[in-house]
Amino acid sequence: MPSEKPLDTLGEFIAAIDGIGELRRITQPVAARLELCEIADRVMKSSGGGEALLFEHVVRDDGSRSPYPAAINLFGSMRRMSLALGVEDLDDIAARITELLALQVPAGVLAKLSLLPRLLEVAKFPPRVHGGRPPAQEIVWRGDEIDLSALPIITCWPEDGGPYITLPMVISRDPVRGIRNVGMYRIQVLGPRTIAMHWQRHKVGAAHWREMAERGETMPVCIAIGADPASVYAASAPLPPTVDEFLFAGFLRRAPVRLAKAITCDLDVPADAEFVIEGYIDPREPLVTEGPFGDHTGFYSEADLYPAVHVTAVTMRRSPVYATTIVGRPPMEDFYLGHATERIFLPLLKLTVPEIVDMHMPAEGIFHNLVFVSIDKQYPGQAYKVMNALWGQGLMSLAKVLVVLDKDVNVRDPREAWWVALNNIDPERDARFTMGPVDVLDHSSRAFTYGSKLGLDATRKWPEEGFTRNWPKLITMDAATKSRVDALWPLLGLNGGR
C-alpha cells in the first residue's frame, strides 16, 4: 500500500484514499452549519473510524452553495493515517527514527562510507522555496475581494461561537531565532476578513506571539488549509520549538516539502496548499472573544480571549478542496492523528527514558487525560522515575493520569492494561499525586491550566518497595494441552477459538 512517490497534494491524497476504497462522495446538499458535523460524527463513530467524506455540495449559512467541496475524515482510520505518511504501518517510521538515533560512526573508511546514504537521506529533507507562481497562488484575493464566508467553513456544534477552520496549518516564525513553526490550532471566523487564533498558552505559536507582543511588533501569520498529508499531520505533532515542522514532514515523506513566498507576509507557505490565508496580528489591539467551542474533550470549552488575525490575502488553487475535521466526544478523526504521534514519538521518548518499552494513549483519554506506559523495570522506584521524567517532557507534562506497567503488559490494549493495573495496585501505596501545568481544555482543574496529576505504579512490587508477600503467577494453559486441543478443535464444530 505505501506509495512509491510521496503524496504531494491534498488532491493526490484524496485520490489515493479513493484508490483503497475508503472515500465516499456526498452529492446531496448538506449545510455547513451543524449538518455536515452530524454526518461526519456518525461516520467517525463507526468501527475503524469510518470512510473519508467528500461533500461536493456544501450549503452556506445564506442558503447559497459554496463553490468549493469540503473533505473530512481524511486521516480517520489506521489505514488512511499510514497512507498519509506513505507507510504500511506507523511503527515503520518509529523504526526509521530509531535507526537514525542509533547512528554511531563506525571505525574504518569503508564502514564510514557505508553510512553516507543514510546521512544523505537526512540532508535531502529540508523544505525548498520555489520561485514563480505556485499552485497555491493560482487565484489571489486581496482587500475587499476577501470573503471567508465563500469557503465551506463549518459550524460544528449548536453552541459553538461561530464557524471554525478546524484543520489548519498555522505558520509563524520565532522572532529571536528565526525558526518556523507550523501548528494546528482551530480558528474562529469572526467576519469576512477577521479570524480569532486559538493557540493555547503551552503551544509554540502562542510563544511566538508573546515574543512579538512584548516587542510591540506586528506578527505575520499564514494559515494553509490542505497540502501534502505529511505536512498537515506535522502541524499536529508536538515537536520541540527548535524543529521546523516542514523539515519533519520532509523526513516523513522522504522528500522535501515545496514552499513558496507568501504574497502579503514575510513567511513561506506550502506551494501546493489548497488555500492559504495570509494576515497579521497587531499587538496593540485588544484580544477578542473566541469560543465557546465543542471540543475534543467531548464538552464545550468556554469562550476566552485570543488574538484577532486581520486577513490581508487569501490565495488558492484553481479548483481547491477545503479540508476540515470535527472534534467532540471521542473517538473522532483526531484520535488517528494523535495515534501517529504516539507511535512516531516513542523512540524519541525512549532516548531520554530508555526503560520505556511501549506507551499508549487510548481514545477515551483524549491524549492528555490517560497515558499507559510499560517499562523494563530494573530497580525499585523506577515507575516513579518514569512518571517524573514524562511529566518533565514537552506536552507530556500535561498528562493527567499516568499508569506505569511492566514490560510484558500490552499497553496498546487498554482492557489488558486496566485488567493488570487494577489487579496490581494497592491504591494507597501505589498512587501518587503531584502538581503541574494542565491542559487548557481541562475543565476540572482548580485553576486554569494548573492542577494535580495522578501517577499509578502498577508494576510488580519488589521487596525493597515494601512488598514481601508472594506475587501470584499469571494463569496460562500448558503447551501440550493447547496443541491437543488445537488438533481436536476442527472436530468440535465450534467457532473461533484457535
Ligand SMILES: Cc1cc2nc3c(=O)[nH]c(=O)nc-3n(C[C@H](O)[C@H](O)[C@H](O)COP(=O)(O)O)c2cc1C
Ligand atoms: C484537529 C486538531 C485541533 C487542534 N486544535 C488546537 C487548538 O485549537 N489549539 C491548540 O493550542 N492546539 C490544538 N491542537 C493541538 C496542537 O495541534 C498540537 O498540540 C501541536 O503539537 C501544536 O503544535 P506546536 O507544538 O507547534 O505548538 C489541535 C490538534 C488537532 C489534531
